[in-house]
Amino acid sequence: MVPQSRWPACADSSGFMAQPTGIQPAPGAENVPASTELRWDPIPGAKYYEVFLRDEWVGTAAMDTGLLTEPRFVPPKGSIQPGGEYVWRIHARDSGGNVLLGDFDFGSLSREMRFTVK
Numbered sequence: 001m002v003p004q005s006r007w008p009a010c011a012d013s014s015g016f017m018a019q020p021t022g023i024q025p026a027p028g029a030e031n032v033p034a035s036t037e038l039r040w041d042p043i044p045g046a047k048y049y050e051v052f053l054r055d056e057w058v059g060t061a062a063m064d065t066g067l068l069t070e071p072r073f074v075p076p077k078g079s080i081q082p083g084g085e086y087v088w089r090i091h092a093r094d095s096g097g098n099v100l101l102g103d104f105d106f107g108s109l110s111r112e113m114r115f116t117v118k
Contacts, residue, residue, distance in 0.1 A: 017045050017092045017108035020071075027111075031118035034080045038088060039072035043108070046071075046092035056085040056114070067093070084117045 022041035025032045038051060051065040051073045062080070065073050080086065090110040 017043050017094070019108060020090050020092065020110050023090075023113060025113075025115040027113040027115075029115040032115045034082050034117050035077070036080070036115075036117075037072055037074045040090055042071050043092040045094055046107075048093040049073075050091040050093065051088060052091070053079075053086060053088045055081075056087055062086065080117055082117055085114065086117070087112045087114050089113070 020040040020043055022039075024039050025036055038053075043049075047069075049065075049068045049071055051063075051068065053062040053065075053075065054060065055062045063075065089112055091107060092110075093107040
């Protein structure tokens with residue numbers, strides 16, 4: 001009998017979901033329009049996403065999106081300011097039995113991605 005892996009098919013050998021790909025704006029993007037949509041390719045196994053957006057000039061969180069069901073987020077008008085610099089991260093989450101607490105079992109938090117606004 002072949003032992004079963006304890007990781008789901010969506011997880012890599014570390015036990016976490018894959019990192020996001022197809023990220024827009026691309027990491028390091030400059031002069032992005034203030035009305036930009038943050039988006040990425042769907043992550044296998046992710047049922048929800050959460051985006052953390054930080055204003056680098058102010059040094060505070062610009063927003064935490066809460067749970068998203070699609071791999072995209074349009075920041076509310078005025079939350080991204082012209083001339084600003086922002087850092088964002090994507091947290092891919094599975095349902096894990098409890099959407100808010102139990103989904104960290106195989107979730108994956110992306111690296112920080114920066115962009116500037118024109």
